[in-house]
Amino acid sequence: MPKLTIVAFDGTKFELDVASGSTVMENAVKNSVPGVEAECGGACACATCHVYIDDSWSEKVGAPDVMEEDMLDFAYEQKPTSRLSCQVKMTDDLDGLVVHVPERQA
Template sequence: MTKITIVAFDGTRFDIEAENGSTVMENAIRNSVPGIEAECGGACACATCHVYVDPAWAEKVGAPEAMEEDMLDFAFDVRPTSRLSCQIRVRDEFDGLVVQVPERQA
């Protein structure tokens, strides 16, 4: 299991043991993280699972692919480390990953 931390907008930390191969979004939903709506269920067809990757992790997580970038155009307050959590697949190298939920979704 890989440990990830999702920080809600109010600062509440959700320290989660995530199964490799799952997405950050799936883990947020399973753990009732407020602010992750995931209206499309993880199909990269909305921007309601938008998160900010902690700058220390941004390079390791990588940049969004073209389809995700297009969806981020609909997200609220996009920043250089913005990603859709449905597109971040958990793997061993992400042990300790920290992401933050924005004030609101699209």
């Protein structure tokens, strides 16, 4: 069971044990992480689950696909490490992943 740390904008850390195959968004919503709105429910049809992948994890998580990149155009303060949390699936390889929630969503 991989570990996931979600850092809210105010610095609060949510340290979670999560199921492999679940998305960062699903875990954020399930644990009431503030700032992850997920209005489309994980369909990659909005940018309200936008997060920043911690720099130390960016390469391992990888880049967004074309559809996700298009949605990220709507994200607030997009950065090179921006991802939609609904598109980041947890695996054993991502054990220890750290993501940061932006100040606000799109």
